[in-house]
Amino acid sequence: MEYYAIVHNDFDGTASAAVYARAVKSLPKNVFFTEPNKLHSLLSSLELRGVYNVMIADLGINASTFDEIIKNLKKLIEQGANVEWFDHHVWKDEWKEELRKIGVSVYHDTSTCGAGVIYKYKNPNDDFSRRLASADCSVDIWLHDDPMGEKLRRIVENNKDYSWKNELIKMFYNGILWNDTFDKMLEEVVSRELEGYKKVMKSYKLIQIDGHKVVVAVRWKGPPDISYASQFLMTRTNASVFASANGRSISFRSKEIDVRQFAVKLGGGGHPLAAGAQLKVPIIYRFLNRIGIKGPMLNWVTKIVQNTIADVGFITYQESKKSSTPPY
Structure with missing residues (x-):
């Protein structure tokens, strides 16, 4: 399956892209990392180029840009796009209704993190996705109930370059949660933190x-x-x-x-x-x-x-x- 992934540019967005990829058994054609307040602009400039599946994850809605989001998504859907949106931020009911009205498949659940929503509704029997989502949710929604979350968050955020997040998505997709390289990286990150x-x-x-x-x-x-x-x-x-x-x-x-x-x-x-x-x-x-x-x-x-x-x-x-x- 060919698709584009549009996700938040943090640990939850990275984990969301990986959990979705495992659910559909395919890495995305391209990953677009963005912020909620920039989503409308990204959708406006997105060209399908023969890829007709679009997943959006871990991106809440800003009321000030919602009308633009609707307009731009409607345009993509009219071009043949199939859009799925997974999120856990607080939404108004009318936002979900409006999105569904134009043909967006909305998966919204505030009880978990972005990766948790995808795991719960798309691939609930995948144990690796469960472990990744658990670590992610621990730090993303401030549960602090999974030590792996504190470690992985530092690894994901250690390098702000999107190519690093893409590399991690591939690793998670292949079932690698941790490796020896991460141990050394974590030690260096914590040392810089203590000094900071x-x-x-x-x-x-x-x-x-x-x-x-x-x-x-x-x-x-x-x-x-x-x-x-x-x-x-x-x-x-x-x-x-x-x-x-x-x-x-x-x-x-x-x-x-x-x-x-x-x-x-x-x-x-x-x-x-x-x-x-x-x-x-x-x-x-x-x-x-x-x-x-x-x-x-x-x-x-x-x-x-x-x-x-x-x-x-x-x-x-x-x-x-x-x-x-x-x-x-």
Whole structure:
């Protein structure tokens, strides 16, 4: 079967592509790695070139681009494309209805990660896909219940080049979850992370909002990545929420608060415990941060975070689960 894979450019997207490939017993003709806020543009420029199957995975929907996504998918379907979309982010019911109306096969389940959705609905008897999805979900939706997830995430994200992710997709497709090369790579990555925590300590401030401690950080150079830095700083400060900005976007993390609410307020989305949005910091603050003067950018981002949380309020993850619509 010939098909294109369009996936998020992270561990979950990589794992999703591999699990799907194992389900259909074929590697994709091409893999397109992208972000949710760029999906509409990628679909607009996609040329089928004789390949009429398209899978989309681990890419949530931004309300601001949904109409463009519908228009571009409809155009592809009219050209003969068969489109399957697998996702686990929070969606509106009307989005699923609209996509199905134009002919998209939608597999949506918020109880698992992107790779988990594909494993569950396309290939539930494949033990390797189960193990890969378990490791992926552990870190992607902040379950932290599978040690292999912490290891594999570092391997996948060690090299930002898409050719590396393509190589990993082939390895996973062939049933290789870990090898000796990964051991050495993991050791080097962890060493860089440990050194990087010194930079993290100079890049944050702690504030209090309605009795909750909130860590606000601006991006540091190099590892650790946001997920590991957030765990480190929240544990160190006993904070409920972590927010980090890199100049173009902001990320939220928590172990107990539904931070997706904050991301949505800023025009983004994500998971209840790990979410983000675009946030363009004024260029002068970005420049100062780049040369080591972090205060102005940190203060600007902190004000955004304070105002956003004040508008939304704190909703626990358990409360949000009770009020959410059951996935289907």
